[in-house]
Amino acid sequence: MTNPTPNVDPNEIRKFEDLAWRWWDRDSEFKPLHDINPLRLNYIDDHAHLQGKNVIDIGCGGGILAESMARRGAIVTGIDMGATPLEVAELHALESQVEVTYRQISAEAIATEAPEQFDVVTCMEMLEHVPDPASVIAACAALVKPGGDVFFSTLNRNPKAFALAIVGAEYVMNMLPKGTHEYAKFIKPSELERWARSVGLELRNIAGMTYNPLFQSYRLGKDVDVNYLMYFKKEM
């Protein structure tokens, strides 16, 4: 039998399922996602104006970004292949009385089901966990309406990113569990841009997210060496 969802790494999904119950604990392994969320939320809202927009969040996990976009007035669907993260996301949305639709489906599958249905597509900290990121990028391009907005964030691939995102975060500072990230799966901005361009997405902006260990704070800026955000528009 052929695998119906070939672009999913079961080990990656398990990794997040095992931790999922702590997703909304700000002092857990998910602290970095909580800490960067206001930055990326404002970045997305500044460029795409979320109020009233139909948004899909690919690889939404426990729903940190999805919920925050719904709070800004967007109509949000969150998809993920992990069952437990989605359960946690649903419970949390209920508790916080925010409306988000969550579904366990792959990006590729929902792209065939709902092509060009969304004003905005977001896919954050997820591409570095899939076997074929270009296929997810193509699915994101298929999901967005012509003229719509697509946002990605991931980790850059260079010695500095290895030193900070893996050695620093996983081994020195213990901010993330060991094995969270695999260096070979990191993606250079040039690679992401090329994959996106080949499926009709035009780069509009790139921003770096940097961590200051002294102040334990993140900021957006020009330094894209480690973690970065990219904003694309689909051709009309």
Ligand code: SAH
């Ligand atoms: N985007 C969220 C969560 C990032 S963690 C945020 O930034 O807050 C990465 C998420 O990607 C996990 O929830 C994991 O289950 C999901 N994921 C990994 N591979 C996936 C795939 N092939 N399809 C859908 N989701 C996937």
